[in-house]
Amino acid sequence: MSASSVEPRRTVEVATYVEARAGLLNRNLRQALYDEGAVVMEDVLLTLHGPPHRARRAMEHRIFRRDFLRYYEQELFPAVLEETLRPFLEAGQADLVQFGYQVTMNLTADFAGVDRPEKSPEETASLLALVKKFSEGATLVHSTRDREGVRAEVRAALEVFDEQFLQPSIARRRKALAALDAGTITEAELPRDILCELLRGESELPLEPELLRREIAFYLQAGSHSTANATVHALHDLMVWGELYPEDLQRAKDDMLFLQRCVHESLRLRPASPVAWRRPVCPAEVDGAGPVDEDDRVVLNLHAANRDQSIYGPTADDYDPHRQVPEGREPWGLTFGVGIHICLGRDLDGGTAQKGRYDPATHQYGIIALLVRALLDHGAVVDAANPPQEDETTERRNWGAYPVLFPGRYTKKRGE
Numbered sequence: 001m002s003a004s005s006v007e008p009r010r011t012v013e014v015a016t017y018v019e020a021r022a023g024l025l026n027r028n029l030r031q032a033l034y035d036e037g038a039v040v041m042e043d044v045l046l047t048l049h050g051p052p053h054r055a056r057r058a059m060e061h062r063i064f065r066r067d068f069l070r071y072y073e074q075e076l077f078p079a080v081l082e083e084t085l086r087p088f089l090e091a092g093q094a095d096l097v098q099f100g101y102q103v104t105m106n107l108t109a110d111f112a113g114v115d116r117p118e119k120s121p122e123e124t125a126s127l128l129a130l131v132k133k134f135s136e137g138a139t140l141v142h143s144t145r146d147r148e149g150v151r152a153e154v155r156a157a158l159e160v161f162d163e164q165f166l167q168p169s170i171a172r173r174r175k176a177l178a179a180l181d182a183g184t185i186t187e188a189e190l191p192r193d194i195l196c197e198l199l200r201g202e203s204e205l206p207l208e209p210e211l212l213r214r215e216i217a218f219y220l221q222a223g224s225h226s227t228a229n230a231t232v233h234a235l236h237d238l239m240v241w242g243e244l245y246p247e248d249l250q251r252a253k254d255d256m257l258f259l260q261r262c263v264h265e266s267l268r269l270r271p272a273s274p275v276a277w278r279r280p281v282c283p284a285e286v287d288g289a290g291p292v293d294e295d296d297r298v299v300l301n302l303h304a305a306n307r308d309q310s311i312y313g314p315t316a317d318d319y320d321p322h323r324q325v326p327e328g329r330e331p332w333g334l335t336f337g338v339g340i341h342i343c344l345g346r347d348l349d350g351g352t353a354q355k356g357r358y359d360p361a362t363h364q365y366g367i368i369a370l371l372v373r374a375l376l377d378h379g380a381v382v383d384a385a386n387p388p389q390e391d392e393t394t395e396r397r398n399w400g401a402y403p404v405l406f407p408g409r410y411t412k413k414r415g416e
């Protein structure tokens with residue numbers, strides 16, 4: 001990322017679906033959104049390019065194999081979900097933003113390989129505070145604060161993370177890998193996560209300690225904000241639609257495949273990253289922008305591309321879970337990216353696409369659909385006395401607070 005802080009000579013933008021997709025697939029364009037955030041993003045998977053990216057991605061991809069994702073969704077995640085939801089149910093209320101962050105922090109820590117020995121809400125909260133600081137560092141380009149000041153805070157957060165969470169997690173995995181070598185445990189008993197995979201592969205692909213720290217810190221961010229925000233959006237969009245079409249709200253409660261469609265429609269309309277930024281690695285041709293070179297910044301407008309009427313029809317701006325999406329196009333649009341950097345968490349969060357024959361018992365619906373269903377199952381309703389608030393701290397249209405009530409069983413318990 002040596003060209004990182006060099007300001008581009010010019011910025012070009014493409015905003016149609018076909019052009020934005022071609023931009024994501026263009027191998028002459030490298031990731032550029034996190035150049036200012038090198039303090040935490042330098043040389044992590046998302047910012048690597050070319051052969052080093054390919055090699056690390058191949059290694060990390062092993063954690064996202066379909067059989068494991070299905071197992072995680074069906075066997076491991078339900079317990080994490082119930083555990084996180086229980087205190088909110090007992091209180092009869094929840095701020096969905098807070099709930100979303102807590103549950104997804106645990107989810108991404110599981111995948112990254114960050115142990116939480118206490119498994120307490122306080123421990124999750126302290127990890128979350130660190131991850132929010134990492135994200136502030138990653139998105140420094142949008143910051144209105146003093147950049148050097150933020151960088152110093154991020155460095156300090158990385159130190160705390162290293163000492164409190166990462167080193168103990170590394171030690172446990174090294175012990176497990178030694179036990180595997182000694183034949184005292186089996187392959188199936190190894191922790192199944194990115195950290196363990198990277199430690200196991202270090203002779204093949206060595207990572208300096210600081211880079212390993214950034215890589216794991218990146219994973220914690222990669223999944224948590226996007227999943228938490230997408231969950232709140234998905235529930236909100238469905239509730240609003242359900243006021244007009246109560247039969248669809250009921251169907252979403254009864255039919256997981258339909259609920260998954262609702263989630264995909266919401267993901268399409270509200271991509272976690274509304275734009276992707278790229279820099280050419282050499283003089284290149286970009287569809288919709290013409291010739292570009294290393295001094296240019298290419299902005300791929302994913303938000304606009306996902307609402308392209310030539311793909312998603314004349315009502316592309318509206319939420320409609322019955323939308324017919326043309327063959328070969330994603331119902332979630334470009335929200336998970338495409339090409340070399342396509343999101344490794346796509347199937348985990350969004351489930352697998354609904355096409356051809358599928359078995360409802362083994363179909364992967366995705367974590368977001370599972371979260372929304374759990375909230376619906378527990379009767380979540382918007383708290384009329386406390387309307388949802390938009391997040392004022394970001395230009396991205398996210399919810400800052402989304403209070404819901406869980407009337408019924410648990411509320412009665414409170415009054416006992």
Ligand code: HEM
Nearest residue numbers: 045046111222223226227230272335336337341343344345
């Ligand atoms: C709603 C949820 C999510 C959304 C919308 C999302 C979106 C994205 C997008 C757009 C990219 C590509 C960025 C680019 O090309 O510039 C990406 C990359 C990535 N995502 Fe996600 N993501 C989500 C959840 C997750 C989760 C849960 C994980 C991990 C557990 C994850 C791991 C990654 C990784 C590792 C990459 C980098 C891949 C690479 O550079 O090769 N994401 N994500």
